Amino acid sequence: MFKVQAFVGQCARQLFSQTLQHVEFIFVDDCSPDESSNIVKEVLEDFPARKPHVQIVRHEQNKGLPSARNTGLSLANGDYIFHCDGDDWLETNALELLWNKAQEEQADLVFCDWYLSFKNNERYMTQDPGIVDLDGLELIKLMLSGKVKYNVWNKLVKRDLYLDHDIRFPDGYGMGEDMTMIRLSAVTKKVSYLPMALYHYVQLNNDAFTKKHSDKHFEQIRFNVNQTLSYLKDRFGDKLLEDMEFFKLNIKLPFLISSDIVSYKRWNEWYPESNKFIDKNPSFNFRTRFIQKAAMRKQYWLIKGYYYLVIRIVYGLIYR
Template identity: 35%
Template sequence: MPKVSVIIPIYGVEKYIERCARSLFEQTLDDIEYLFIDDVTPDKSIDILKQVLVEYPFRKKQVVIHRMDTNSGQAAVRKWGIQNATGDFVIHCDSDDWIDVDMYRVMYEKAIREEADVVVCDFNYTDGISYKRKVKACFSDSCDEFVLDMLYQKISWAVWNKLIRKELCSSVKVFPLYAMGEDMVTTIQIILSCEKISYVENAYYNYYFNPNSIMNTLTREQCMNKYLQLKGNTELLLPLLKNSFTGICYRKIEKVLRYNKTIPLLTYIYEKNFFILWKSEMKSCYSLIFDCNVKKIFKLMYVLVMLRIYPLYKCWK
């Protein structure tokens, strides 16, 4: 049984897969299982991956390349990976990102030494040329506080900087249905079932942000679709949170998640139909302004939009 299983979805990443694969194959932890999952990619990503693998013959027996029957989306791909991983611990890696060569060794050794269920590390937010900033990934070793910090977006709920004990993956009873917010649904269920979190204060993961990507030039239809996906995944998560947080705490969380899912609407908030939809979700959430855990930038966005001060909102944005 390998020490760590790495789950890597593959779709449309022929420009980046070599960089990612090399960083994975050069890990200083030897005993690793790599699950590369081809989501019926239309490009040469898999061919490039196989060419890189030739240069790392000692990794060949550790690599599984699985092809989905149909293009299923990242949520379904990661679900397959979790269900088929055989390692003591599981972690994810996006195929357009890359990692430090010591990442998995350091995190695994930390997990064993401290008997942790989850180990978290910092990450870099980068455009691939210069690092934009280092992002701190943990402010508390309390599982409940860690969940709250994720819900309030003080820390990332991404799966790729969290090494998870394989047995804990069985705590994921509800799998996300959509791409937007899928990490949120999975990670929060895992942390709610976690007994001990350990933290490595080093940025071992490099999250690639392409400033020219389609994510920054979204159409109206794409923004609406992202809202609907976030809405769907949020509705999956709320009943689970209601069982863990009660009273005032849960009501605050529910409002924060309601706000989070409406963020894709803000791109076209000056248009009547987008504003009406946003307001229908947010009209009863004015108390967010007084919640000390909500980021100031979110409060400002809320006020500008609710007052329909669109010129100021657009200039600020």
């Protein structure tokens, strides 16, 4: 929790209302300057049966999101771990459905669909992998291509995967810390997909870490990308060479969802060796290929026109 007092009340209420009873809840206050912790305590008063299973811990100084996740992991005792960010919220049957799926299929990792939530409406984000029997390597390929997101917050993961393989979130490198899910997938044997949207990723928090952009944040992304690629290379050798080029393209793609020419130029500066793989990634649709090729040819006026026409006008009117 960091600067989420406008959102954490709903988040906590949805968590305490979960239909799954055997859950421990760990709230990590990352030295937030607001009333986030007190709001959680107030909501908890309405759920007295949950009190023995709730911990609220506070960092004495702001350490960042990866450190907060690691603090939670160090305190957790459950068989599975689920992360929920303090400005988002979860359907009340989400944990039970994910848990049941994990038990039925003896899965190490279960992921589901999610909602991109705006003020007045939501967009359903499907994660359908198109594969029935998934293992960790197949999931990694889907993540690298962009077909399945490596977001941390729509996945139920066996705690032993963290412990047995010493996998933690990258302290001090918050942008792109979700890439830790790729490492977890690398040590996962059985993966299951639940075709239901259970998580609401809220787009209203202007203080959200992912909405901030600075040279420091870009350095953090590069660090996490390079660490992830190095890990995959060491573990799988040449098996994922093409997939890793898809990953680089997906990492820099957000630079083109902008009206800023500086951002377009950054796209050209980052991982230029991956540009020749634009047509090879089966997860890219026509529009995604179009703006990348326009950027590669430095036809920035086309990208800016796409941004205002599609992102600002079409999506801006539908999702707000």
